[in-house]
Amino acid sequence: MIFLRRAAVVVIALLLLVSGIILFLGRTSPLDTHFTIEVVPIIIPNDAVAVERGRYLANGVAVCVVCHGGDFGGREMVDHPIYGFIHTPNLTTGVGGVGRYYSDEDWVRAIRHGVNPQGRGIAFMPTDHYWHLSDADLGAIIAYLKQLPPFDNDKAGTRLNIFTRALINSGAKGNLVRASFIPHQGPRPATSNNQAAYLLQIGGCDFCHGADLRGGQGPEPGAPPAPSLANDGPLADWVVEDFVRVMRTGQTPDGRVIVPAYMPWVGYMHMSDADLVLIWDYLRQLPPTS
Template sequence: MWKLLRLAALIAMTMQTATGWAQDSALMVRGKYLMKSVVACGNCHVARSSKGEPLFSKGLSGGMLFEDPAFKAYAPNITPDTKTGIGTWTDAQLGKAIRDGIRPDGSVIGPPMPIYFYRNLSDSDLAAIIAYLKAQPAVQNVVEKSTYHMPLPTSYGPPVGHVSTPASTDTLLYGEYLSNIGHCMDCHTPRNNKGMLVLAKLGAGGQAIQGPGGEVITPNLTPAPSGLKSWSDKEIDHAIRTGISKDGSHLQPVMAFDWYKNISNPDMAAIIAYLRALKPEPFGGK
């Protein structure tokens, strides 16, 4: 009887371990997918050459410069290096930084980090992203400190509580979720003279953004005549994945084409359905 009890306990422990491995594996698969597609953290955080070309061998060790009249910001090192990256941060601290915009030392993360949209990240997708980040090679890379010529908020709102991932079967809601965590509207929504997003004109474009190739004026993503009204789903899909517009012109690489090309077909269909459901607005909301 004692041997049988020991065997039963061993089997139970093995099953629990296998379940844990399966859960960890599922987190890594989801985290890898999100990071290499719609969330596209690497578009800002991957190390770059002096010409702005991605240096994928150096991973997410940061250094990319974002210049604006209101700030001079450098993308930080988000590899698990203990001296120059996030190697000493706990999962909870990483989650608070990503969704609430608060570092472990209590300081507020400034733009261009799209905290307003990352607040929509579900608990499970946040955990998946954190698992992926912690599994990356640690790369030592000292990044300059960002400077701001404007007051940063004391917070981006109350601490984010529980957030669930919308069902993928609810196409519009899931498409909105993907657009939020992909922070599409952070660039494609007009800003007022204080730099704040004009959410009443969501998706109308018109922002001036300094990209690797110079200043970029973001296009209108609403289903207005100056936006996507005349575009087919296939043309929108092709532009997002390749950076080639319906007229054959090349969009600027501030757009994360190297990552968006990996978005799954169902997820891309949901994003396009959401864009088509936006309120039609004139370009720049004017």
């Protein structure tokens, strides 16, 4: 009798689990949401100064290079039996590259809105940070991407396993289709007059360190808590040289090396000394944690 009761409990629990998974998978997934975007055209320059500005932003601040590779030809981000397979798109005009067919409107839609030409949200694209790019800086990035040397790589694709799709649908790891957070047809956000605040915003520092930069948790499986960047947190005893060294090499004053998969210093290392000092001075002025 006891065995039958226990068996019944196990069966009911399994049914509830399966039902829950079906419900999560049956919901309108953020991965399947269709976005209708009226793209506001911007000027795409072609002068050397603008292209250099785009190179600097794409490599050192917006760190597109971290996900799309040093040649921007796309790279494998995940290949895991539980999570699935993610290979970022090739951004060049080479074989398999979106640069072969993207119009200026497509580039704006993808970067500013996080939506592909078919109207689907681009998973894992930090577009809620790029939403704050000024028209001039967005145009410069697009100008840079359009003149990249062609690189052949047609492996781009995303195949998420049932476990990952259930997590995304449930919101357990947050909505990884960042286009869902943007008021696409609303007014453009005002560009900050503070250059350091602007760089922190488009650099996506708040994604892990929290909206107030006082600590948070990155979405990657196994990611350690991101520390507070305020001057009363773990960085309290740092000096500007320590900060610049961390951003250049990933090595902290106490000898630890930050894992670039969790903190992409391999991209931020390309920032200029002047901008890193600006950011450091801004962080020193943050109000202490209450």
